[in-house]
Amino acid sequence: MSERVTAPVEETDDAERTVETGAESVIAALEGAGVETCFGVQGGAIMPVYDALYDSDIHHVTMAHEQGAAHAADAYGIVSGEPGVCFATSGPGATNLVTGIADASMDSDPMIALTGQVPTAFVGNDAFQETDTTGITAPITKTNYFATDSDTVGDTVGEAFALSGTGRPGPTVVDLPKDVTNGATDRAPGEARTPDTYDPQMEADDEAIEAAARTLEAAEKPVILAGGGVIKGDATEQLRAFATEYEIPVVTTMPALGSFPEDHELAMEMAGMHGTGYANMAITHCDTMLAVGCRFDDRLTGGVETFAPDAQILHVDIDPAEISKNITADVAAIGDAATVLEQLDAELQHAPDAREWREQCQTWKEEYPMDYAAPEDELLRPEFVVETMDEATPDETIVTTGVGQHQMWACQYWTYRHPRTWVSSHGLGTMGYGLPSAIGAKLAAPDRDVVCFEGDGSFLMTCQELAVAVHENLDITVAVLNNSSVGMVRQWQDAFFEGRHSASQYPWVPAFDKLAEAFGACGFSVTEYNEVAETVEAALEYDGPSVIDFHIDPESNVYPMVPSGGDNGQFALSEDQL
């Protein structure tokens, strides 16, 4: 995460924007912070802000639903590294943002939400379209603000923006009563700054670095566990240098896909509930784990009793509260991921003697390959679709997903090589995240290909945003892995509920190719193996949003699998091993 949150001062005559209202000060603060794109939905209480936006060079994308605005802003932040911005009005506008804010909070994404609010005099009266936005969002924001003064509202927005992207990123909210944004002021906001009580530690203490280095030097079975913080902290170069220099195998969490090239010899890929067999063997049997920017989520650890039970845990994180929250750290190095990796590199005197361990890791890769059976005369396998699309797209293509089985197949069968190419909902697991986040990702990186994997159930939750993609003429390709069910739920019902498919079958989903066409996008439908490659090519060729409705084998399930709270080393390769 860049520490600099100030916009470059432009040497022009009109560099100093004059403001006349609180709303103009809000927009001036965003401009000052370097914001170029934002997302939102109009409404009564936010109208003054939109009126001020009318004269601004900031590109505003009107979304179909506020949830779409929040996810788009979230993805914009993930891809660009700078906080994404979204707007909503009071009441239902603000409550529609809540899922997207919670999503950003769980994944530590930089994002700022600006919500309209009823005039101050009406607050607390249960006025029309009034909700307690700061109260509702308190548990899901890094911090939030209730603006009270037209003179200072711009500075408040600047502070919220700066705070969102500094240290451990996270969403912030500024609630904007209409009288505050309408109010007269000539005070232009100052430079965006974090408050004086906020001072994240960037460099780890010497003792911690020494202890970590000595432990690593003595390790016989070391692994690096790379978490999302490696990407957030722009530490992928340092990670790669460190891992290759000391020849330590690298396992990643799901948010860390792309933090280390998966085609590298040392890559063990993703661990956890649906991680690879070899990654789970490596984290179960290691004797030393250098965990960088990860919070030991339960989907990664399985039952904590069986997680890396022989390992010394060296935990690197910028947030002290993550240390020993779920897994007790033997050494805690508080600081910025890139900085701490450089400190460790400087302190280490030699690489761990781990040749045998590396050979063991390679053996596990051969023992537990990620593979699937795909006879041409049977129903379409989703893994084949993912691999075909990976083959057909350039190296730095951005992948976004919804949540469910399709998301796991996208994790498992796409080869990630670069940071900020994987955009997904991890901690919250928000169905419908894929399409709006593809919109945000494409606007953050217009020169990159964007592929969105969705499931049928997930896609239906936000498919209205196709209209926005068409209007903005965004060249994104949506692959719906359609099994006419919420497949992950169905898979669990098969495994743990005696196959009682309660409310998980979706025979009623529409024809997604026709739905796409109704929105003005290009639609395709695929049922056979021999149609996959050419349809993918046609969809990628199409200059604008396209949707491919892949009718996949409805029996396809996601394996390997560690059941909830299970032992990672005991991952099941099929249902009968659960």
Place this chain on the structure above:
Amino acid sequence: MSQETETEIEGEYERTNGLRGPPPEARPRPSGRRNSQGTRIDPEVEAERHPRRTVISALVKNEPGVLARASGLVSRRQFNIESLTVGETTNPETSRITLVIEEPEPGIRQVEKQLEKLVPVISVQELGRDAVRRELVIVKVHGSDPDKVHAVTEMYDGTTLDAGPQTITVEITGDEQKIDDAIDAFQQFGIRELSRTGQTAMARGDEWTTDVEEERYERMHERWQTPTNND
């Protein structure tokens, strides 16, 4: 993702048999274990740390919503809290929140660190066992035996706040144990109502309660020392 197991024939995949490898029962198992708190343990002694009761003091910015944030945090993360008090300090810009919690060691550290993450929180400290702790209770008992009530009040260095023909209301201040004892003693008269404040506390002697307070005190002191034009 896929390994060298695939053979590409003019763009056509020839797939084999899906996932394979030794089944769970055929794999090596590590020897160690962790307890439910995520701490690596000697399998011979499956020890989990027991909860202990302690006092945490937080210096916070005196602005609306801070108390709601702190208490919301405690309930949301299911910390086991006994009491929470709050009040302004000598500097009107800050308040002190005092929490009494009962948690195992990792939980206590989590309370401190999660509180510290709240932006309006300036400094957080767990107080030592020797900290000065006080609580106040107001007890309203039936007034049929005023002399006896007065005697018990005296015994606990209490103060009578209100006495009438029907009820007597007294105030007792002290540590938690003393308050508990006093309430027990007043039970004989029949307690109609009572209200307790929860504990407030400070570090003993010349020790500062949290680590930023000395510096803040010096700064305020300088402000008071600034000469005015009234001389």
